[in-house]
Amino acid sequence: xxxxxxxxxxxxxxxxxxxxxxxxxxxxxxxxxxxxxxxxxxxxxxxxxxxxxxxxxxxxxxxxxxxxxxxxxxxxxxxxxxxxxxxxxxxxxxxxxxxxxxxxxxxxxxxxxxxxxxxxxxxxxxxxxxxxxxxxxxxxxxxxxxxxxxxxxxxxxxxxxxxxxxxxxxxxxxxxxxxxxxxxxxxxxxxxxxxxxxxxxxxxxxxxxxxxxxxxxxxxxxxxxxxxxxxxxxxxxxxxxxxxxxxxxxxxxxxxxxxxxxxxxxxxxxxxxxxxxxxxxxxxxxxxxxxxxxxxxxxxxxxxxxxxxxxxxxxxxxxxxxxxxxxxxxxxxxxxxxxxxxxxxxxxxxxxxxxxxxxxxxxxxxxxxxxxxxxxxxxxxxxxxxxxxxxxxxxxxxxxxxxxxxxxxxxxxxxxxxxxxxxxxxxxxxxxxxxxxxxxxxxxxxxxxxxxxxxxxxxxxxxxxxxxxxxxxxxxxxxxxxxxxxxxxxxxxxxxxxxxxxxxxxxxxx
Amino acid sequence: xxxxxxxxxxxxxxxxxxxxxxxxxxxxxxxxxxxxxxxxxxxxxxxxxxxxxxxxxxxxxxxxxxxxxxxxxxxxxxxxxxxxxxxxxxxxxxxxxxxxxxxxxxxxxxxxxxxxxxxxxxxxxxxxxxxxxxxxxxxxxxxxxxxxxxxxxxxxxxxxxxxxxxxxxxxxxxxxxxxxxxxxxxxxxxxxxxxxxxxxxxxxxxxxxxxxxxxxxxxxxxxxxxxxxxxxxxxxxxxxxxxxxxxxxxxxxxxxxxxxxxxxxxxxxxxxxxxxxxxxxxxxxxxxxxxxxxxxxxxxxxxxxxxxxxxxxxxxxxxxxxx
Numbered sequence: 050x051x052x053x054x055x056x057x058x059x060x061x062x063x064x065x066x067x068x069x070x071x072x073x074x075x076x077x078x079x080x081x082x083x084x085x086x087x088x089x090x091x092x093x094x095x096x097x098x099x100x101x102x103x104x105x106x107x108x109x110x111x112x113x114x115x116x117x118x119x120x121x122x123x124x125x126x127x128x129x130x131x132x133x134x135x136x137x138x139x140x141x142x143x144x145x146x147x148x149x150x151x152x153x154x155x156x157x158x159x160x161x162x163x164x165x166x167x168x169x170x171x172x173x174x175x176x177x178x179x180x181x182x183x184x185x186x187x188x189x190x191x192x193x194x195x196x197x198x199x200x201x202x203x204x205x206x207x208x209x210x211x212x213x214x215x216x217x218x219x220x221x222x223x224x225x226x227x228x229x230x231x232x233x234x235x236x237x238x239x240x241x242x243x244x245x246x247x248x249x250x251x252x253x254x255x256x257x258x259x260x261x262x263x264x265x266x267x268x269x270x271x272x273x274x275x276x277x278x279x280x281x282x283x284x285x286x287x288x289x290x291x292x293x294x295x296x297x298x299x300x301x302x303x304x305x306x307x308x309x310x311x312x313x314x315x316x317x318x319x320x321x322x323x324x325x326x327x328x329x330x331x332x333x334x335x336x337x338x339x340x341x342x343x344x345x346x347x348x349x350x351x352x353x354x355x356x357x358x359x360x361x362x363x364x365x366x367x368x369x370x371x372x373x374x375x376x377x378x379x380x381x382x383x384x385x386x387x388x389x390x391x392x393x394x395x396x397x398x399x400x401x402x403x404x405x406x407x408x409x410x411x412x413x414x415x416x417x418x419x420x421x422x423x424x425x426x427x428x429x430x431x432x433x434x435x436x437x438x439x440x441x442x443x444x445x446x447x448x449x450x451x452x453x454x455x456x457x458x459x460x461x462x463x464x465x466x467x468x469x470x471x472x473x474x475x476x477x478x479x480x481x482x483x484x485x486x487x488x489x490x491x492x493x494x495x496x497x498x499x500x501x502x503x504x505x506x507x508x509x510x511x512x513x514x515x516x517x518x519x520x521x522x523x524x525x526x527x528x529x530x531x532x533x534x535x536x537x538x539x540x541x542x543x544x545x546x547x548x549x550x551x552x553x554x555x556x557x558x559x
Numbered sequence: 560x561x562x563x564x565x566x567x568x569x570x571x572x573x574x575x576x577x578x579x580x581x582x583x584x585x586x587x588x589x590x591x592x593x594x595x596x597x598x599x600x601x602x603x604x605x606x607x608x609x610x611x612x613x614x615x616x617x618x619x620x621x622x623x624x625x626x627x628x629x630x631x632x633x634x635x636x637x638x639x640x641x642x643x644x645x646x647x648x649x650x651x652x653x654x655x656x657x658x659x660x661x662x663x664x665x666x667x668x669x670x671x672x673x674x675x676x677x678x679x680x681x682x683x684x685x686x687x688x689x690x691x692x693x694x695x696x697x698x699x700x701x702x703x704x705x706x707x708x709x710x711x712x713x714x715x716x717x718x719x720x721x722x723x724x725x726x727x728x729x730x731x732x733x734x735x736x737x738x739x740x741x742x743x744x745x746x747x748x749x750x751x752x753x754x755x756x757x758x759x760x761x762x763x764x765x766x767x768x769x770x771x772x773x774x775x776x777x778x779x780x781x782x783x784x785x786x787x788x789x790x791x792x793x794x795x796x797x798x799x800x801x802x803x804x805x806x807x808x809x810x811x812x813x814x815x816x817x818x819x820x821x822x823x824x825x826x827x828x829x830x831x832x833x834x835x836x837x838x839x840x841x842x843x844x845x846x847x848x849x850x851x852x853x854x855x856x857x858x859x860x861x862x863x864x865x866x867x868x869x870x871x872x873x874x875x876x877x878x879x880x881x882x
């Protein structure tokens with residue numbers, strides 16, 4: 050047996066004018082965990098899609114276990130022992146776990162026997178790797194961490210020796226991510242080869258044996274993980290030195306700008322998701338709300354920004370009481386000095402098919418500045434969009450480009466620029482840097498600190514604990530719809546982690 | 560006893576009127592479960608009815624006629640597939656276009672071939688699917704209730720009626736007990752999952768629309784050779800759309816689809832039965848009211864009386880590999 054599970058030799062791939070992969074050479078030793086790191090759009094996913102037969106390389110060779118392999122379809126990849134866990138799960142939501150696992154690997158025309166075979170095989174895999182999941186559960190009822198486990202099971206069920214994971218932790222809580230890493234370590238111990246694609250440096254350092262860095266379609270460096278540092282990798286990824294931790298001075302909190310009292314909110318299905326929440330945000334401070342996704346944070350900021358109605362409770366903006374149990378017009382809130390960068394920029398923050406300049410005024414289109422009588426002042430709008438693009442380093446600097454064609458980081462900057470430029474007194478930001486690359490994260494964090502230093506009240510919600518800790522002056526932890534604790538900005542990760550898991554609360558109840 | 564007799568007679572015609580709906584509804588189920596919306600059931604039925612009536616008129620063989628109907632209907636289905644699977648066209652536009660083509664060409668060809676104003680010649684009994692009498696039906700006829708129901712309701716239908724009910728259970732079995740069914744349901748929910756599992760999305764969807772074509776062929780044949788004795792212009796009269804409505808009520812499941820079709824068939828039978836008869840309290844109700852009843856019911860039921868009908872998630876969306 051050859052020493053390398055996979056060798057990629059001179060791989061090239063272009064999509065139209067975009068050279069997504071340029072002359073990639075990479076050897077992955079068997080029984081190791083290989084990290085592939087790079088910013089969004091660096092070509093990592095394309096490379097792995099080529100390896101999985103989803104795309105075909107324009108030129109180059111793939112060798113599996115030392116032998117040249119033609120991988121033209123996912124079937125070829127599966128036959129060669131390559132399995133893939135996609136970033137967006139390839140699961141049929143209303144199927145059971147078993148049905149998802151056997152799909153495409155049924156073996157025979159009738160399902161009866163393939164299902165019972167899969168059932169016993171799943172039991173074996175569960176024992177061997179700690180991959181517990183109820184085989185009869187419907188996938189859409191499972192939390193994302195378990196859904197991902199189903200994806201891994203799918204690959205193992207097909208006999209994968211080489212497992213590729215594309216950004217596996219993007220959707221996971223810290224605890225789920227740790228569990229995943231334990232599973233990966235177990236797979237490695239059993240002699241499987243794991244390829245981990247990510248843009249999170251910490252994960253690379255924590256779990257990989259080797260790491261390859263990609264930038265703009267090229268493989269710029271390969272290192273043994275133990276011989277490199279986070280700083281070096283970050284620099285290789287971005288191509289310049291980056292500050293991983295934002296520098297900020299002491300906060301100088303002033304008057305209370307936003308005050309939430311006894312807020313209770315129900316979601317669309319009638320479950321109470323925000324329970325009796327009260328807190329204040331003062332001028333000149335950043336308050337961070339930490340918590341595992343789905344503990345009411347989203348509904349909380351949606352209510353404060355007028356998108357969702359509350360069951361009971363009040364919100365005061367600069368001392369003015371808002372009746373949030375009735376409809377509060379988000380437009381009015383904007384006029385009163387509250388700006389909101391939504392968590393989901395694709396569905397709430399931007400209209401992707403629109404030009405950048407149009408998105409740059411979205412929600413502010415009634416502003417006299419952008420109007421000429423009853424019409425929009427297009428020239429003015431484009432002019433100010435151009436200025437914004439320079440100030441916020443939004444690339445490509447073309448205000449006529451469709452917003453969908455900007456990278457995640459640049460899209461986020463478009464929304465941020467739009468909201469900050471209106472000079473609000475209160476700024477609410479949901480997931481400031483979700484799906485944003487390292488270079489842009491630094492930029493966005495600096496802007497938020499600047500807002501604080503200019504005496505604005507800033508409320509951020511993020512599932513990235515690192516982000517919360519590096520930005521916030523005060524941290525509120527939400528669990529099961531309640532604020533279960535408040536900590537200073539320098540609280541330890543372990544302390545916050547316990548709060549996020551609801552441990553403190555349970556002890557208090559006992 | 561009189562009421563009972565009337566009820567059985569109405570139920571008997573319910574069965575007969577439901578069959579074209581049932582075939583078409585099951586046809587739509589295959590396609591839509593695979594993620595290809597098919598508003599062209601109507602057109603396929605019409606084309607199939609014409610094909611079967613023409614072939615029956617020329618050859619005198621009902622079975623050859625059925626074969627021709629299935630062929631034509633499958634051809635239409637493949638055109639729809641070519642437009643919406645291979646070329647990722649809009650499925651509604653493609654379906655509507657095929658409906659228009661069917662409505663037009665059947666009349667033109669009918670006139671060109673038979674010169675009867677778009678009709679096909681009236682068929683004799685030998686060229687049709689006639690009622691078959693189940694064993695012992697005659698003997699059981701006089702047994703009260705059970706025998707009578709057996710004779711009137713269960714016996715005395717054309718073979719296609721029994722095929723239709725058999726297809727309900729066959730469809731259920733195919734969908735939920737076979738590999739093909741598993742993949743078919745998967746491709747209508749998340750084609751990317753099917754693709755990454757190494758299965759061809761296009762070929763799977765083509766097979767689904769072929770199933771649709773076959774069943775629409777049966778639907779059309781039933782109309783022309785069992786319910787009627789030949790083809791008449793626009794003889795489907797919106798049944799393809801009603802079948803779609805039934806499919807939605809049934810939430811894309813075969814057995815509920817059967818009940819939904821029977822419900823529509825019952826309303827139709829009732830409308831025919833009650834035409835011209837004065838109702839207690841209300842008096843004479845215009846026949847048009849009863850004719851409109853199935854459609855009114857469709858609107859009411861669709862407006863929320865059936866709970867949430869969630870269509871297959873990938874329905875209507877052509878599959879494009881993500882870049």
